[in-house]
Amino acid sequence: MLELHQFELSHYCEKIRLILDYKGLPYRKVEVTPGIGQLDVYRLSGQRQVPVLKDGAEVIADSTAIALYLDQKYPDRPILPADPQQRALCLLMEEWADESIGLNARKMMLWAFSQNPDFRAAALPTNTPSFLKSLVEAVPREALDLLGSGAGFGSDSVRSARRAMEQTLDSLTTLLTDRPYLIAEYPTLADFAVAGLTMYAKFPAGLYLQIPETLKGKGVPGLADNPKYQPFWEWRDRLYREYRQTSIPVGTTPGTTASGPTSINIE
Template identity: 60%
Template sequence: MLELYQFEMSHYSEKVRLILDYKGLEYRKIEVTPGIGQLELVRMSGQRQVPVLKDGSVVIADSTAIAEYLDKQYPDKPIIPGDPKLRGLCLILEQWADELIGLNARKCLVGAMGQDQSFRTAVLPAGTPDIFKTFVGSVPGDFFSFLGIGVGMGPDAIKAAQAAMKHDLASLCFILMKQPYLITDQPTLADFAVAGLTMYVKFPAGNYLNIPDALKGKGISGIADAGTFYPFFTWRDKLYSDYRKPLATTNTSTGSGPTSINIED
């Protein structure tokens, strides 16, 4: 069976989980412990980041490389169009989502964590000592490494990321006004990248992720709850209900969290 080395809370891992579910591939999730658990990843794949896919003796790191491998190896329900123009558009949009949406979403999340202690507590990985949960800056780097960032991100960087995210979501809403998916009339890699990498902006509602219930359907205030972006989140909700497989068992994770996440404008 396919094995996905992942962090449940990783948006690049979520992009891959969406693709695996869309293709109807069975896989086993292997949760990597931030810090110490990444040593095994380095041994296995030569780098420390998740997601990493293991298919028998084949090991692939990086969500884009994994998507390309899956489409080649498991060609049913292709996610990369064959037509050259559509293929090019799909790959450009995917890279844009990975680079810009993904990085700005992380910054928005860090901003929200700085503003709201219950949100910070809910987002930090299980095992983070309580003493570290009070101030973002007092959490050791390992606990933040699951986000792929350091601590101490400045307010200007966070504000710029929020503005960029709003701009990008508005642009996506324009595309989705006229068509069901971003590139063709079927979901492609671009759709899964955008859907996965907006996870931190608004966590999907429903039993898809093993995260505290308090986070489900919640997101960055001013973005997740803004009517302007309703078409985008409605589109993403449909993608989830059509293709993402809910967790097999009842979510037993616990934790308290906010009903909204406040960010100062």
């Protein structure tokens, strides 16, 4: 069976989960513990980032490489158009989504966590003791701003990321007016990249991700709740309803029950 080495709360991993579900491929999720667990990923793939897909003796790292491998190895329900021009546009849009949405949505999500104590508390597991939730909520915003600046997420960077995400959502909303998908009459790699990578702007509601219930359906203020972007979020909700499978506990296979760790690490 396919093994997806992942962080549950990784938007690049979510892109691959969407593709696996669309193709109807059974797979086992292997949750990677940030830090020490990435040593195992390195021994497996020669690098430390997720997602990593293991298919028998084949080990593939990087979400784009995994997507292309899956479409070649498992050609049913293709995610790359046969038409050369549509295929070229699909690959260009997927690359843009990786580099633009992937980076800017992450910055906006980290900004939202730093600005909103309720949002920070919502990201904690539901069984977190109340005193620990209170500590998380009480962390001064100035301290988080200082940490963000040191990590390259200062105010100028955040403003630039917001402008980029607003332009992205404006463009996507316009592109999806009166058409079911971005490139073709069926979903392609471009659709799954955009849907998965916008996860940090707004987490999908429902049983798709193993994250705290209080975080589902929440997102970055001004992006997740702006009425003019509502057509885009409705499009993404439809994509999830039609193709994304509901989540099963980490470390299990369909038809089994077990429990496992859930990572809330944004990497």
